[in-house]
Amino acid sequence: MSTVITGASGHLGRLVVDQLLAAGTPSAQIVATGRDVGRLADLARTGVSVRRADFADPTTLDEAFAGAEAMVLVSTTTVGQRFDNHRNAIDAARRAGVSRIVYTSIVNASTAEMALADEHRRTEDYLRDSGSAFVILRNGWYLENYTDQLPMITKYRALLGSAKDGLVSAAGRRDYAAAAAAVLTQDGHLGATYELGGTPFTLTELAATISDVLGTHVAYRDMPVADYTATLTAAGLPPEMAAAVADADAGLARGELFTAADDLVKLIGRPATTAHEAVQSAAATIDESR
Numbered sequence: 001m002s003t004v005i006t007g008a009s010g011h012l013g014r015l016v017v018d019q020l021l022a023a024g025t026p027s028a029q030i031v032a033t034g035r036d037v038g039r040l041a042d043l044a045r046t047g048v049s050v051r052r053a054d055f056a057d058p059t060t061l062d063e064a065f066a067g068a069e070a071m072v073l074v075s076t077t078t079v080g081q082r083f084d085n086h087r088n089a090i091d092a093a094r095r096a097g098v099s100r101i102v103y104t105s106i107v108n109a110s111t112a113e114m115a116l117a118d119e120h121r122r123t124e125d126y127l128r129d130s131g132s133a134f135v136i137l138r139n140g141w142y143l144e145n146y147t148d149q150l151p152m153i154t155k156y157r158a159l160l161g162s163a164k165d166g167l168v169s170a171a172g173r174r175d176y177a178a179a180a181a182a183v184l185t186q187d188g189h190l191g192a193t194y195e196l197g198g199t200p201f202t203l204t205e206l207a208a209t210i211s212d213v214l215g216t217h218v219a220y221r222d223m224p225v226a227d228y229t230a231t232l233t234a235a236g237l238p239p240e241m242a243a244a245v246a247d248a249d250a251g252l253a254r255g256e257l258f259t260a261a262d263d264l265v266k267l268i269g270r271p272a273t274t275a276h277e278a279v280q281s282a283a284a285t286i287d288e289s290r
């Protein structure tokens, strides 16, 4: 029997596969799926089964999930179509006889008002009502959402946002992937909903951390949501993505990306990556590539 990891052609799913392999799961028991199987070619060489699964095309899913006992359902990127995507995946998993589904949701999914939470909330409800055994991992914000911006932040010496003085309990993708591997490989998690997040910080504090690591002053510049949306669009983000990112920052300001829960630390058995550690390693990567 095998475990299917969806979104393995992306960052988080790939890290879940890596963590399962590192934990000793035989590669022959792992099925890595994505829409673009070309991005899974190196995994195929390790003995992991690689299959195409496009949640928007249910005809691809029966074959992709055949023979699996467990699944990590990584939420898709297609905002607006995500609930339909996830429902198709859950239905296909049940047809294939998958008996445990681990879904990667968003922190505070049941109460958050930001637009991004809606499809997660609907997916959680659908999964709970589906009759499948499940674990819901409500992942907090990725530290990489910030460290990926480091070249721009360095260039303009400014971190932009609409988060006011809200706290964000961000952690690294690697931490969230370790949590997914933990609930797959340990007993006792079925039916649980975990709120996952790392050490909280405000974006003003993050700017101070970046200043400290880079040795140059970086300021946090807070702006109204409409202005931040326009700035992100002007920087090249598709308009709907820019609107979603700025809206999520408004949610951050309301406390929707903060959690005091220690579920992540408990699941992974170590502290989550801190903002300081993430900025340090991202800065080192930038330095190396110069």
Ligand SMILES: NC(=O)c1ccc[n+]([C@@H]2O[C@H](COP(=O)([O-])OP(=O)(O)OC[C@H]3O[C@@H](n4cnc5c(N)ncnc54)[C@H](OP(=O)(O)O)[C@@H]3O)[C@@H](O)[C@H]2O)c1
Pocket (backbone or CB within 6 Å): 006, 007, 008, 009, 010, 011, 012, 013, 034, 035, 036, 037, 039, 053, 054, 055, 056, 074, 075, 076, 077, 078, 085, 139, 140, 141, 142, 145
């Ligand atoms: N917590 C956060 O801060 C945060 C930030 C951004 C995103 N997210 C959510 O977390 C998820 C994982 O993050 P990530 O960084 O790994 O994202 P990522 O690198 O963009 O990977 C997304 C994955 O989803 C797959 N996918 C997209 N649409 C699909 C569909 N219709 N059917 C099947 N697979 C589909 C992609 O497959 P292909 O590449 O093969 O098309 C890819 O493997 C994202 O998809 C998003 O829902 C969370």
